[in-house]
Amino acid sequence: MRSLLVLYSYHHKNTAKVAKVFAAVLDAQIKAPQQVDQEELLQYDLLGFGSGIYGAKHHESILDFADRVPYAPQKPAFIFSTSALTGDEKLAKDHASLREKLESKGYWIVDEFQCKGFNTNSFIKFFGGINKGRPNAADLGNAEEFARKLKQTLDRSGG
Secondary structure, eight states: OOOEEEEEEOOOOHHHHHHHHHHHHHTTEEEOOOOOGGGGGGOOOOEEEEEEEESBBBBBHHHHHHHHOOTTTTTEEEEEEEEESHHHHHHHHHHHHHHHHHHHHTOEEEEEEEEOOOOOOGGGGGGGGTTTSSSSSHHHHHOOOOOHHHHHHHHHHHH
């Protein structure tokens, strides 16, 4: 299965840590949005799209990239992020913009992943940030388990 992770990870490289775990399990390449030719996406069997969360959504570079992806009916994809706050409702809200853009282009969102990341944005930096040390070993273990389950799901579906 040929896999690509389209990643934007900036401040503390939180999301890059998670992407590296996914890449190891899925034998995937990791590229920044500006490194990917849109038509190149059609050559992959699985695509992952991720960044940190900024103002309750993925980074603009990922959202802009999603606006330009080619139509690909039922192309398997997954979404991932790191965020200061997490939870099922938060994940659904944070991923909504990206999910809608990809689904409008025919992509099948197989699953979604989010974990806490070290955050020093805004006024939080004056207090030393929050979630120092995140993602931690447990978060990365959860990322590995997520990727293994994702791979099993796709193997079973023939995707």
